Amino acid sequence: MTGTITRRSARFRGDAVIDFTDDDLPAPAAGEVRLRVDVCALCGSDKRLLASGSPVVPGHEIAGTVVATGEGAQLPTGTRCIVYIPVFCGGCDQCRRGRTNRCLQLRELIGWQRDGGFADVVDVPERCALPVPDDIPQDVAVLGLDTVGTAAHGLRLALRTQDEQPRRLLVVGCGPLGLGVVAVARALGIESVDAFDPHPGRLALAGRLGAGTRVDLDPENQYDVTVEVSGAAPARDAAQRVVVPGGAVLALGESNEPYTMPATPRWRRTDCFTVRSFYFPLAEVEGNWDLLRRCGPDLRDVLAHPLTLPELARAFDRFVAGDLLKPYIVSGASA
Structure with missing residues (x-):
């Protein structure tokens, strides 16, 4: 031309x-x-x-x-x-x-x-x-x-922190990237993949992709890897709260708010990894x-x-x- x-x-x-x-x-x-x-x-x-x-x-x-x-x-x-x-x-x-x-x-x-x-x-x-x-x-x-490239790269980094394949993984936020994480985590062979989103329709889509759907994230120490995809402060708090000691929090969500770690006794005593990735x-x-x-x-x-x-x-x-x-x-x- x-x-x-x-x-x-x-x-x-x-x-x-x-x-x-x-x-x-x-x-x-x-x-x-x-x-x-x-x-x-x-x-x-x-x-x-x-x-x-x-x-x-x-x-x-x-x-x-x-x-x-x-x-x-x-x-x-x-x-x-x-x-x-x-x-x-x-x-x-x-x-x-x-x-x-x-x-x-x-x-x-x-x-x-x-x-x-x-x-x-x-x-x-x-x-x-x-x-x-x-x-x-x-x-x-x-x-x-x-949707898949960013999700897969973040998951590969997070999985490198673990001594063995995680048994339980949680995705917090079921927008397009969150649903990409659900699909990639299942394709990578993670045994149990759950999802949480306050929007029932988006949570249902995660279910269509094979995720377990969660409506309560109050208990602590539930997941080997938690993936926060919304960037919202409550979602970040939930991802940090439910990770088990020795686990990993993968922060993929973006917002204009600073990413903070809670100054609580539980968090200070939790051995874990925080992972952030780009593309x-x-x-x-x-x-x-x-x-x-x-x-x-x-x-x-x-x-x-x-x-x-x-x-x-x-x-x-x-x-x-x-x-x-x-x-x-x-x-x-x-x-």
């Missing part, structure tokens, strides 16, 4: 205002590929940009197809990819060891500091375009990013494809609701209201 094309993209102006622009886009830069956006899923973190506005096109859970390449890029046109959002350097010590999510030179996240996927096309560094296996459809592959490294991608083959289709069927780019504002209205759990913005080719 040479010359310019016109790209249709969403702009977040702040205060929940979304409008659309048609922008001239030059040929892809050297080392970059242009993707037709097949799927861009909404994420809870996008709500922050909806409120504050964004100088770039948001959208960071992207599956697309290569339609053009810049100088030096080798991916063939037609390659289906998911987009790895950390624009890692590839040369630092962490990157050379395959720990690209810990890049020491990380300055940009796609959809946050550079244009993302709420558009009909997006340009990304070729190293951030991860080819999708032929047997995994795009609407499942996109779950390999935040996943490229070294885990092959393992994540295997997890997606096992749990991805069921997760998609529980979570996804497809809409088109012109419906983005309505999708966010319903997403913020809690009517939709995981809206997918899909292209005409994927609808």
Whole structure:
């Protein structure tokens, strides 16, 4: 592809205002590929940009197809990819060891500091375009990013703290990431996976994915691993309270509130690990494809609701209201 094309993209102006622009886009830069956006899923973190506005096109859970390449890029046109959002350097010590999510030179996240996927096309560094296996459809592959990739990486870190496979694991918060944790924990063979959420409908979805459903988290010392996914202070308190001595609390939930540990005698006397993780490294991608083959289709069927780019504002209205759990913005080719 040479010359310019016109790209249709969403702009977040702040205060929940979304409008659309048609922008001239030059040929892809050297080392970059242009993707037709097949799927861009909404994420809870996008709500922050909806409120504050964004100088770039948001959208960071992207599956697309290569339609053009810049100088030096080798991916063939037609390659289906998911987009790895950390624009890692590839040369630092962490990157050379395959720990690209810990890049020491990380300055940009796609959809946050550079244009993302709420558009009909997006340009990304070729190293951030991860080819999708032929047997995994795009609407499942996109779950390999935040929903399964982040969940699996966090669980792998937490499980490393334990001398043996946990017998009991609890997920606190059954949004998309929490449901991803449920599905991945079961795929990893954890014997008993329970879930808690104050929203009965979301708790029922965890049950559909095979979790036991809990409505009472008052007793202490119940679970070998607890995974807090909401970021809410009461959920964090519950996750810390019910972990057994020697267990692990995995903090995946995000909020603007500081993460605190209770200054109680019980907590001070509890031998345990607190684990925080960010995204996943490229070294885990092959393992994540295997997890997606096992749990991805069921997760998609529980979570996804497809809409088109012109419906983005309505999708966010319903997403913020809690009517939709995981809206997918899909292209005409994927609808």
